[in-house]
Amino acid sequence: MESHCLKYVVTLFLTLSLSLAPFFVSARTSPCKFPAIFNFGDSNSDTGGLSAVFGQAGPPHGESFFHKPAGRYCDGRLVVDFIAQRLGLPYLSAYLDSVGSNFTHGANFATAGSTIRPQNTTLRQGGFSPISLDVQFNEFYDFHRRSQTTRNQGGVFKKLLPKAEYFSKALYTFDIGQNDLTSGYFSNMTTTQVKAYVPDVLNQFKNVVKYIYGQGGRYFWIHNTGPVGCLPYILDRLPVTASEVDKAGCATPFNEVAQFFNRGLKKVVVQLRKELPLAAITYVDVYSAKYSLISRPKKHGFEEPVRACCGHGGKYNYNRNIGCGGKIKVHGKEILVAKACKDPSVWVNWDGVHYTQAGNKGVFDQIVGGAFSDPPIPLNMACYRKK
């Protein structure tokens, strides 16, 4: 990737001398060749981590694409799947999944329910994954070291584990933070109390990016957190007054705290660029891409922006006790009550918490070209530094 960087410097120089946008990557700059992706996050990018450890996400998850449950809380692919596909790489295996995994082109450390900060409650108590970002880093650290000693044994291991050089050439992707915000609200904190711990959350995030840089990681693709106040599980569990609901049907207090987090995250990215001189860090405003789908659904081909496609009753078709695929016992017989809608491709929300595959594709299509990124460069140019 060194030669890429050099080329970029040359391009930048030419561009500057023509007094065009200074951060623009010219069409002549060759795309980055990321040989691997290492992903860190929560359910927005979990491709099987929580399923491997705490039980598989059951049907109808996966129905639209994999035609069976595939470790994802979605009817199909996630944004990280579309990222892998666009970069010409296979879908990422979950690091925690010991059956049938192939890590040649990366690994996914994300698990549903993950937070940046370690939680002091178990999954059963608080509903949050014990695999917080610090744990995901520990896993990555171990994977980096042990994948190489194992790969050196040759044979099949060479076809299951990444080459050593991939760790510095890979794209490191992040989508985490949403659960850090909701965990405070679910333990009855006020917005003021939630905002008060956000700097701690962001500082822990920053440390993990630095640790990965210390392990040789250079290219970082960081999603900000989405409009959590537009999700049925929040609208249902944390009701707000009518004046706190915007035109799109979202709860403004929770969206405001998400934007507060995002402003802080953006500052952290600016600091990281200063502290990590060899890193190329792209900040991706997924919040705006998601909010666009929800506030202007017709424009993106959607009919249902806020209600859940797969659920059981209520204003948002979301029931906390009977989640997507949920059954109830009637006269000793189990009956599936939380079914999927007929056509998930016109719904943004899948199960009250997560986006449908169509929703994820809608997000990906908006962000892939760089329109929501800082610097505003496409996904396949994310190895170039801003200056």
Ligand SMILES: *[C@@H]1O[C@H](CO)[C@@H](O)[C@H](O)[C@H]1NC(C)=O
């Ligand atoms: C967990 O407890 C420690 C020690 O009291 C505290 O510093 C930390 O903020 C707590 N974490 C969360 C997520 O509340």
Ligand SMILES: *[C@@H]1O[C@H](CO)[C@@H](O)[C@H](O)[C@H]1NC(C)=O
């Ligand atoms: C793992 O995936 C890579 C890339 O798709 C492939 O070349 C390799 O053969 C796979 N390994 C095994 C053991 O199937």
Ligand SMILES: *[C@@H]1O[C@H](CO)[C@@H](O)[C@H](O)[C@H]1NC(C)=O
């Ligand atoms: C939050 O408040 C509700 C209602 O008062 C209560 O039932 C619940 O136990 C509280 N949760 C926590 C974590 O304190």
